[in-house]
Amino acid sequence: MGKKAKSIAKLNKAADKKIDKSTLPPPPPQPTEEIGSAKPVTKPNVAGDSFKLLGSEGYDDGGVADLSLLVDLDDNVLRRKRGETEYFTALRADLLPRATKGTMAKLSRRDQKVSLAQLLFSEDDDTEKGPSEVYIENGDDTDKDTVKKREERLTQSRAALRLSLMLREPSCLCISLSELSKRRLAFYGKEGAADALRCAQKAIEVAGDGFWDRDEIAFEAEDSPVMPASNYERNATSPGLAHPTSLKYCSIRVSQLCLRSAQLQVGNCLSAQGKHEEARKSYDVILPLLVNEPRCARVDWERHSLYVNIGNSYSRTENFEKADGYYTLAQKLGSDHLNDEDSGCRADGKNMVMCAKRARAFSLKKAGKIDEAKKLLTEVVKEAREIETDREKLEAEKKAEEEKKKLEAGKDGTDAS
Numbered sequence: 001m002g003k004k005a006k007s008i009a010k011l012n013k014a015a016d017k018k019i020d021k022s023t024l025p026p027p028p029p030q031p032t033e034e035i036g037s038a039k040p041v042t043k044p045n046v047a048g049d050s051f052k053l054l055g056s057e058g059y060d061d062g063g064v065a066d067l068s069l070l071v072d073l074d075d076n077v078l079r080r081k082r083g084e085t086e087y088f089t090a091l092r093a094d095l096l097p098r099a100t101k102g103t104m105a106k107l108s109r110r111d112q113k114v115s116l117a118q119l120l121f122s123e124d125d126d127t128e129k130g131p132s133e134v135y136i137e138n139g140d141d142t143d144k145d146t147v148k149k150r151e152e153r154l155t156q157s158r159a160a161l162r163l164s165l166m167l168r169e170p171s172c173l174c175i176s177l178s179e180l181s182k183r184r185l186a187f188y189g190k191e192g193a194a195d196a197l198r199c200a201q202k203a204i205e206v207a208g209d210g211f212w213d214r215d216e217i218a219f220e221a222e223d224s225p226v227m228p229a230s231n232y233e234r235n236a237t238s239p240g241l242a243h244p245t246s247l248k249y250c251s252i253r254v255s256q257l258c259l260r261s262a263q264l265q266v267g268n269c270l271s272a273q274g275k276h277e278e279a280r281k282s283y284d285v286i287l288p289l290l291v292n293e294p295r296c297a298r299v300d301w302e303r304h305s306l307y308v309n310i311g312n313s314y315s316r317t318e319n320f321e322k323a324d325g326y327y328t329l330a331q332k333l334g335s336d337h338l339n340d341e342d343s344g345c346r347a348d349g350k351n352m353v354m355c356a357k358r359a360r361a362f363s364l365k366k367a368g369k370i371d372e373a374k375k376l377l378t379e380v381v382k383e384a385r386e387i388e389t390d391r392e393k394l395e396a397e398k399k400a401e402e403e404k405k406k407l408e409a410g411k412d413g414t415d416a417s
Contacts, residue, residue, distance in 0.1 A: 019088050027084060028076035034251035036066040040294055052343040053294050054336055060296035069254050070171045071117045073110055080249040097168040104163070112163065116172055119160040120179055133182075133305035134355075135268035135312070138189035147187075154183040161221040165214070170206055170241055171250075173217065174258035177203035180220060181265040190272050195225070197269035203262035207255050209242040260286050260302070267309060276313040283310050297348035300333045304352050307333070308359045315363035323363050331356035347390065354383045 040058030044051040051059040072078075078096070079087045090096050091109075098109040107115065157180040164172040181199035184192045199220055205212040213236045219225045239245045241255035267282035283306050290306075293299045311326030334352025337344035358380045364373035 019085050019092075021084070024084055024088060025074075028074065028079050031080070031247065031249060031251045034069060034076075034253065036069045036251070036253050036257070037061050037063050037298075038253065038293060039065070050297060050345045050347065052345060053296050054300075054340055054344040055295055056343075058294075060294060060298055063298055066253075066257055067117065067121065069251060070175055070257060071113050072169065072171065073113055075109070077249045097166060099163060099166045109167065112167060113169070113172075116160055116163050116167070116169075119156045119163070120172075120175055133264055133268075133302070134308050134359075135185070135271045137272070138186075150183065150187040154180075154187050157183045158221055158223065161217075165218055165221065170238070170246075171254050171258060174203045174206040174241065175261060177206065177217065177220065178258070178261040178265050181262075181269065185265075185269060185272060193269050193272035197266060197273070198227075200262050200265035200269055204259065204266065206238075206240055207242065207258035207262055208240040209244075210240050211236040211243070212238050212240060214238055256289050260289055264306070264309075271309065271313055271316070274316075276317050279313050280310055283313075295336070295344075297337065297345040300337070300352065301348065304330045304333050304355070308356065311359060311363065315359075315366055318367065320363055320367040320369075324360065327356050327360040327363070330359070347387075350383065350387050350390075354380055354387065357383070 037060065040053055040056070041061045042058060044059040045061055045064060051062060053060060075087070075091075075096075082090065087096075096109050098112050099105060099107075104112050104115060157176060161173070161176040161180055164176045177199045181196040181203065184196040184199065188195070202212070202217055202220065206217070213234045215235060216228070219227060241250060241258060242252065246255075263282050263285045267279045270276075270279035270282060286306055287303075290299060290303055307326045307330035311323040311330065314320075314323035314326065331353050334349040334354075334356065337349025338346055338353065357376055361373045361376040361380060364370075364376065
């Protein structure tokens with residue numbers, strides 16, 4: 001007897017499983033071609049002058065391209081690893097890593113990544129203002145609303161870490177660990193510095209050129225993490241983002257972005273523990289990674305935070321002369337934006353100058369130079385009021401413009417009828 005003929009239903013089912021390559025999106029670029037926000041754009045994504053580059057043509061994209069590299073919404077890394085046919089076959093069959101339980105179970109892998117980005121990067125209107133990457137010791141006078149907000153953001157960072165583990169995205173995992181470190185330190189203060197430091201050091205492992213242990217990181221996602229016993233045998237088999245294996249599929253910039261974030265949090269945690277020399281070494285690791293970055297408000301805030309942090313570390317060891325040098329560097333970043341009439345961002349420039357002056361004032365007070373500190377703080381208060389007035393004026397102009405557009409749209413509708 002011959003072979004039994006396949007039914008039409010089986011043939012159709014088999015055909016459905018086949019991938020029509022003509023319908024696939026273009027293949028992802030080579031990893032070496034992905035340079036993120038290091039490449040200026042010809043026009044701003046958002047209207048206004050806040051994205052102008054300083055001293056060169058073009059605009060900063062606001063970190064959008066860097067965020068795209070880190071979150072990888074198009075799954076470029078996985079597509080390179082698996083190949084187009086295998087990747088899209090798995091995507092169609094819903095076999096790619098994602099959360100399959102809980103509130104996100106109904107969301108696609110891509111939508112889960114969008115939710116992850118929101119957990120990590122979205123900021124509400126009541127988010128604390130100022131350079132959030134500068135370590136400031138928590139005072140006893142912190143109001144209840146601020147404490148509550150910090151606790152909520154800490155909970156969000158744990159959720160982001162859990163989701164990153166399920167999605168099996170090392171870059172998201174790294175950023176989640178850095179954010180968890182930052183938010184632990186903000187909420188618990190010095191008492192949480194050791195736990196926060198552990199998170200940041202694990203982020204460096206993931207960003208580095210060695211191997212890391214997935215199970216070790218999973219502990220950090222728990223509400224009350226209990227570290228494994230001393231006889232725990234590490235299973236560090238996952239390659240870091242800068243490992244040669246990873247660089248076949250992933251841009252080196254992803255590792256550098258993650259390292260910048262993690263090293264800064266390590267420095268802040270060490271500062272909280274009073275290890276100021278070690279903290280400075282951690283901050284110094286980041287500075288060479290910023291040399292080739294464009295001069296724009298976004299990156300200058302990162303530079304500004306580093307200079308203020310280094311200055312504060314010298315101030316805490318009563319070396320005002322060294323501290324003042326770094327406050328001067330931080331203030332100059334803001335002055336550059338204020339003094340260039342054709343580019344830069346004046347609003348951010350004013351804020352940078354004010355923040356540097358405030359840090360210097362507290363350092364002067366610590367050094368016993370009370371009169372100088374009072375004089376400088378008076379300037380800071382005046383500048384803060386001016387900044388707030390400018391902000392209110394800008395918001396009023398924006399609101400008036402929106403109202404004008406609504407009225408014009410209403411008139412057009414009336415004329416048309």
